[in-house]
Amino acid sequence: MNGMTGAAVAGSAGGGDVGRARMMVFRAFLAQNVAVGSAFGGFGVSVLPLQQMYGASRGTTTLALALCVLVLGLVSPLVATLIGRIGLRWTMMIGTLISGAGYALLAIAPSMPIVLLLYALPIGVGLAMFGPFPSSVLASNWFRHNPGPALGVANMPLFVALLPMVGLILIRDHGLVAFYLTLAGLHVALLPIILGVSDAPEGAAGQPGEGHGHGGGAMAPARTLLRSPAFWVMCLGAGYLNAVGITGVSHLVAFLAERGVAASAAAGLLSIMGAAAVIGSLAIGFLCGRFGAPIALAMIAAGLAVSWLALLGTTSFPLMALSTLMLGAGGAGVFPAVNMLSARLFGQASLARAIGLFGLVTLPLTFFLPPLAGVLRDMVDGYLPVVMIIIGGCILMMLIFLALARSGRQVNARAVPV
Structure with a gap:
């Protein structure tokens, strides 16, 4: 520290x-x-x-x-x-x-x-x-x-x-x-x-x-959260980004080996991803405070998409290192950003319940995406389709969080007395 x-x-x-x-x-x-x-x-x-x-x-x-x-x-x-x-x-x-x-x-x-x-x-x-x-x-x-x-x-x-x-x-x-x-x-x-x-x-x-x-007595009941469209938007977007992070940890070394990267270099890149996660955990507070949690999550989604696209197109170690740096920072930033977004959407008193439900609701994404990526890779004998799906999904989640940020601004604007 x-x-x-x-x-x-x-x-x-x-x-x-x-x-x-x-x-x-x-x-x-x-x-x-x-x-x-x-x-x-x-x-x-x-x-x-x-x-x-x-x-x-x-x-x-x-x-x-x-x-x-x-x-x-x-x-x-x-x-x-x-x-x-x-x-x-x-x-x-x-x-x-x-x-x-x-x-x-x-x-x-x-x-x-x-x-x-x-x-x-x-x-x-x-x-x-x-x-x-x-x-x-x-x-x-x-x-x-x-x-x-x-x-x-x-x-x-x-x-x-x-x-x-x-x-x-x-x-x-x-x-x-x-x-x-x-x-x-x-x-x-x-x-x-x-x-x-x-x-x-x-x-x-x-x-x-x-x-x-x-x-405290102000915690919202589970049914209230489950009826909220914003809760499901958060779960879909952040749950997918979490799953992408887990998929990256599970498959990065194997993906790089398929690209012809030496085992020692691949392990070094995995360590860079982990080191970047340290940065991401600390930096997400600044991003959420400066731009808001939805914008921060949209930036994470964009960074993940760009990183995987770069890894797909280069075997230059400096560029791969920069890409894995972004992957690690973005993946580590999702959980703190979800905490901050949940507190903003549902109140601090309901944070624990919102995070607990978030973990349960997003289980299908975090559980199925990493092994499905491996199954798809085995079926087509290559990671190209896997990475393209990851990139497309991240772009979609970026658009979803940008829309959530815009809707939040509109609500706040209507709340300001003229």
Whole structure:
């Protein structure tokens, strides 16, 4: 955490121990990074070795991460209830143990069906219990007056940038088993950090995620959100962009290999994508504040389309690096932008419910798009149709968010008294 970011986070704390609050954000940052870095960064560099080890198709292999994401979305609403019953510390501890056990079992998995099962259950459930959702709750609980900077820091996916390069070396020199055991070891090392988690400052009653707190009475019922056209527009647009980000993590190395890019260069580009995600997580707050969340999401969609078009048309490493930089920054910016858009559309009190429903409603997109991309690639023996569909969809989502931004401006203009 650099000085400026730390100052911003500290400045948002209201009363209480600022030093302890910073440590809670740091714990959230580490938990989120181990969870997301292992699941996404680790998977991206292990796709081809998994396929070769078990003789599976590309579509079957990439189904592993899709199953993990599916279980993550299904379990997250239950995790919110669990946090309310036993608190963040024990929820995250149990999740870390479950996920770590999943990676240890992957090291001895005898077949691809077992690999798929392990990614779905222990890893998917664990990701929900100690990954981005509970980590974000922890950070926002300690900086409830202005959670934006704390959320930006907690959601920086630094390990997504580091693990592909580490994984490439481990897999090359020691094999896939050593890589999975290393991921399990990261989870074990995280346990003492999670043990120091405290749900919220003393006296901060009623905050989301507190063991004994209760939310305010202004939260909108689920049926109200589900009847809102704006909610479905947000789900369609941002859900597709999320799915494109997951597809990129799952297929980038294989896509680049098909384009004739060396394995070391491909892993380096995957690390650049992860590093850019750190930038995107922090930068999205500025874009949303300056232009509004719908415009920021439209810019993300445009950036993803341009990036994939560039990757399709060049094998120049500098241009590919710039493209993957945009891919990483854009993909990481979707979740914070959705949080800000949900708060603007439905109010801060309804944010948790809106995000929970968003995760469930968008599951078909995030679950099916990555493996379908692999299946389509296997059918036509090439990634060209896959990338063209991604580009076309991103352009459509850009237009949708621009229309949402325009409709929001018109509503605000009508609300201004003449």
